[in-house]
Structure formats: C-alpha cells, structure tokens
Amino acid sequence: MPKISVVVPCYNEQDALPLFYREITRVAGEMNYAQFEFIFIDDGSRDDTLPLLRQFAAADARVRFVSFSRNFGKEAGMLAGLEAATGDFVALMDADLQDPPALLPELYKAVTEEGYDCAATRRTTREGEPPIRSFFARMFYKIINRISDADIVDGARDYRLMRRSVVDAILSMREYNRFSKGIFGWVGFRTKWVPYVNVERAAGETKWSFWKLFLYSLEGIAAFSTAPLAIASVLGFLLCVIAFLYIVVIVAKTLLFGEAVGGWPSMMCIILFLGGIQLFCMGILGQYLAKTYLETKKRPVYLVRETEKGVK
Structure with a gap:
C-alpha cells in the first residue's frame, strides 16, 4: 500500500490540535487504500502543544513529532517535516483546519490517477480577511509573478500533496532564507490547482499579523528576483x-x-x-x-x- 506522510507545522495550537487530529484521523480512516504517518512540527510553542503531541504519539503509532529548541518560523517547520517524511506521497497542511483535510482524497486522486506530480490548493475567496490585507496580498502575487521566474498562483496555500520526486527536488534547494511558495513554483512539475472557499480557523488565533506578512513578502521578492x-x-x-x-x-x-x-x-x-x-x-x-x-x-x-x- 502507498504511504502518505502528513506534515503539520504547529505553533501555539493547543486549542486547534485536538480538532485537527480528530478530523485527519477520520479522513485517513476513509482512505483505507493508503498507509499514513502524521508528522507534527512543534515550532517552539509556549502553550500545551508539545504535551498534546506526546499524548497523540503515545496513543497512535502513526503519529511522529519534531520539537524545535525555539521558534524558528513556519518555513523551518515545513522543511523539517519534509526531511522527516518517509512516505511515497507527502502532504503539507496547517493545524487550524483552514486547510480542510477532507480535500485530501481529491488531492490524492489527482496525483495517482490524473498524472499530476503535485496537487495544490488555492482559495477562491478571502472572506474574513481585512480588505486592505486582501488588496496587498493580490498586489504581491501580481508583482512577484512579473519580476521573478517563480510561478505563484494568487490565493495559493501551502496545503498540497506531492510525489516523492517533488519533495526530493524541494529538499535539494538548501538555501537558509526560504520562501516555500516560490520554491514550489520554481521546481516546476505538473501541478493541479484545487480551488476551495476560504475557511475560518477552527480555534485559536492567527500568528500572521499584517506586518509579518509584509516582511514575508519582502523575503519572497529578495529570494526570487533581482x-x-x-x-x-x-x-x-x-x-x-x-x-x-x-x-x-x-x-x-x-x-x-x-x-x-x-x-x-x-x-x-x-x-x-x-x-x-x-x-x-x-x-x-x-x-x-x-x-x-x-x-x-x-x-x-x-x-x-x-x-x-x-x-x-
């Protein structure tokens, strides 16, 4: 049976983790044609995220976790998860349920039956976001696609399912200053985009302020354009x-x-x-x-x- 590694970066997600774990195990139970491993990356959380992950790992042999010595950021978390994954396919998703696990069967079908190397998700709406934040986000996607050779789709999420060959290509890019959305576009491969309506967080608060997103956009421009x-x-x-x-x-x-x-x-x-x-x-x-x-x-x-x- 093929093996799917689900990589989940976490930072102070004690409220959302039980809900996410319940949902992802339900979806995995429906996908009985594949084996699963769940790799949670604790990015230096200061709440009860790590104790929860210890409980999950003790009760479920499919659960693995990596806990950082401090907060290194989501980019580091995604890299650690990809390096730890052993599956034939690797899925990236957030723990706040804004990346619906219910879409995983559709992503898997696109990769295994439709000939794609990667199936990625994009939001069709930005409901719930402040208008000024949505405006600057759209402007960023337009600018980065004009001045760089990285193909970044407007509304693209980090939520995606990739073949092992795609994961190996991403891991071959060893830069310290990482901008994964640009890396995903730069490595290429056949990608199917699966649209879905924006979903609110299941619990907890977002860790991304407007200022952090602005600095992150500058990181992307500097990383993929001169x-x-x-x-x-x-x-x-x-x-x-x-x-x-x-x-x-x-x-x-x-x-x-x-x-x-x-x-x-x-x-x-x-x-x-x-x-x-x-x-x-x-x-x-x-x-x-x-x-x-x-x-x-x-x-x-x-x-x-x-x-x-x-x-x-």
Whole structure:
C-alpha cells in the first residue's frame, strides 16, 4: 500500500490540535487504500502543544513529532517535516483546519490517477480577511509573478500533496532564507490547482499579523528576483539625467538673465529628495547583502530538542 506522510507545522495550537487530529484521523480512516504517518512540527510553542503531541504519539503509532529548541518560523517547520517524511506521497497542511483535510482524497486522486506530480490548493475567496490585507496580498502575487521566474498562483496555500520526486527536488534547494511558495513554483512539475472557499480557523488565533506578512513578502521578492537591484540602477540613471538637464537650464538662465538668487526651500526639497532616493537604493542593496551574509554563515535552518523517540 502507498504511504502518505502528513506534515503539520504547529505553533501555539493547543486549542486547534485536538480538532485537527480528530478530523485527519477520520479522513485517513476513509482512505483505507493508503498507509499514513502524521508528522507534527512543534515550532517552539509556549502553550500545551508539545504535551498534546506526546499524548497523540503515545496513543497512535502513526503519529511522529519534531520539537524545535525555539521558534524558528513556519518555513523551518515545513522543511523539517519534509526531511522527516518517509512516505511515497507527502502532504503539507496547517493545524487550524483552514486547510480542510477532507480535500485530501481529491488531492490524492489527482496525483495517482490524473498524472499530476503535485496537487495544490488555492482559495477562491478571502472572506474574513481585512480588505486592505486582501488588496496587498493580490498586489504581491501580481508583482512577484512579473519580476521573478517563480510561478505563484494568487490565493495559493501551502496545503498540497506531492510525489516523492517533488519533495526530493524541494529538499535539494538548501538555501537558509526560504520562501516555500516560490520554491514550489520554481521546481516546476505538473501541478493541479484545487480551488476551495476560504475557511475560518477552527480555534485559536492567527500568528500572521499584517506586518509579518509584509516582511514575508519582502523575503519572497529578495529570494526570487533581482528586479529591485535593477530598479535602484534605473533610478540612479534617471536622476543623473535630470541633474544634467537641470545644470543645462541653470547655465542657460545665468548666461541669458544673469545670476539669480536661489531659495532655500527648493534647495532643501531637492537635497531631501536625492538623499531619500540614495537611502532607498542603499536599503535595497543592504537587503541583498544581508541575505548573502546569512547564507555564507551556513547555520542550520532549525535545531531539534525532542522527537517522539525522546529528548535529544
């Protein structure tokens, strides 16, 4: 029988975990044509997430867990889960039930019967989200698809089922600064997109604030595009052209009408504008230098403190 590994990153999900575990085991029971293992990644939770995972593992031999030494972020959690998975197929989903486990049979059918290498989900609506957050999310997808070679579908979730070959391709990308949505698109393979209506969290609170999502989007742009560096170069060139034309105008006015007394307000505006552009371009360079610096350190993406086999 084929084996499906279900990878579930968790951070402070004590309220949602019992509901998720009940639902995923129900779905696994209906899919009696496959074996299952459930791999929960405790991303340094500060609530009772880890004790719950210990209980699940003690009562169910299919449950495995990896507990980090501290909070390393969801990207690290997904990587740890993919590395720990031993199944012929690997599914990624969240513990808050916004990724409905009931869709898993449909994803499995797409991969095993329809010839796809990966079946992924995308939300058709963003009901329940603040309008400004939805607007910026859509803008991000448009921008990243225009300036990079990563194919990221609007509304795409991390919830997907992949063949082992796809998982191996993802694991071959060893960068420290990870942006999984971009990695999924970059590796390619035949992917079927399964749409579904947005589902509210079953319990608990979201860990993603607007500011965290904004920083995450910057991570994605820096990871899969050098367009910001080109923008900085173009801005510098345009300012040089404008400065040259302005010099010509000043020289011509001086020769024709004599020297005019310049005003401080206009001078200060020009200085502040040019200074702002320079700092903006330096900030772009700094972002890429920072990413390069972190990559060259070769630090591990995460550190494990405990698994279902005991404390390390």
